[in-house]
Amino acid sequence: MDSHTLLTHTLKEWAVAVEALERGDATLIVRKGGIREKAFAVPDTKFLLLPGYEHQRPELVKPEFRGILETSPERSDTGPLHFTSFAEVVGAYEISEKEELEALHPHHMWTPEYAESRFKWRPKKPLTALVLRTYLLPKEVVLPFRDEYGGCKSWIELSGSVSTEGASPALSDAEFERVSSPLSARLEEYAPARIG
Numbered sequence: 001m002d003s004h005t006l007l008t009h010t011l012k013e014w015a016v017a018v019e020a021l022e023r024g025d026a027t028l029i030v031r032k033g034g035i036r037e038k039a040f041a042v043p044d045t046k047f048l049l050l051p052g053y054e055h056q057r058p059e060l061v062k063p064e065f066r067g068i069l070e071t072s073p074e075r076s077d078t079g080p081l082h083f084t085s086f087a088e089v090v091g092a093y094e095i096s097e098k099e100e101l102e103a104l105h106p107h108h109m110w111t112p113e114y115a116e117s118r119f120k121w122r123p124k125k126p127l128t129a130l131v132l133r134t135y136l137l138p139k140e141v142v143l144p145f146r147d148e149y150g151g152c153k154s155w156i157e158l159s160g161s162v163s164t165e166g167a168s169p170a171l172s173d174a175e176f177e178r179v180s181s182p183l184s185a186r187l188e189e190y191a192p193a194r195i196g
Helices: 015-023 063-071 098-103 112-120 173-187
Strands: 006-014 028-031 046-052 081-095 127-143 155-163
Touching (some): 081 173, 127 155
Parallel strands (some): 006 046
Antiparallel strands (some): 046 081
């Protein structure tokens, strides 16, 4: 088992977004970081996806994604951690202009109103657009909650690690290329975001 099969970095993302990534219905997330963070910084090219429940609301996502919320389990952000997938960063970009965000509207799950509100929050800080290739773990991994995992923050460093051995891509190579290539072509014009 090589070093890339054990992951400790974890991105806390809305449960609706995690499920959309796992279904292959999305390949893009747009982030600005949590209240406890000075900026959104991506620590590694691969990380676990941790579904979060505290901030997501149906009216903040496009209608085509709201059905996921209706079938999402009722869980707390202070309960056990449930992992079913991890992501690999295919591209990371900064969004500093409103027009750049508007151009990505067909590719993300936020409503236009919520997207604009995220852009205006901490206006001196750019949004980060991440194109992600998602992989499904062979079985769910459940870890106990620890106090240091809580709070409004994007990244959690686990005290242990989760193996990715046996994981399978949410989308085949051909499907991922078909879905992500129009998005990647547009994002090539944006400033790259730092990873690591």
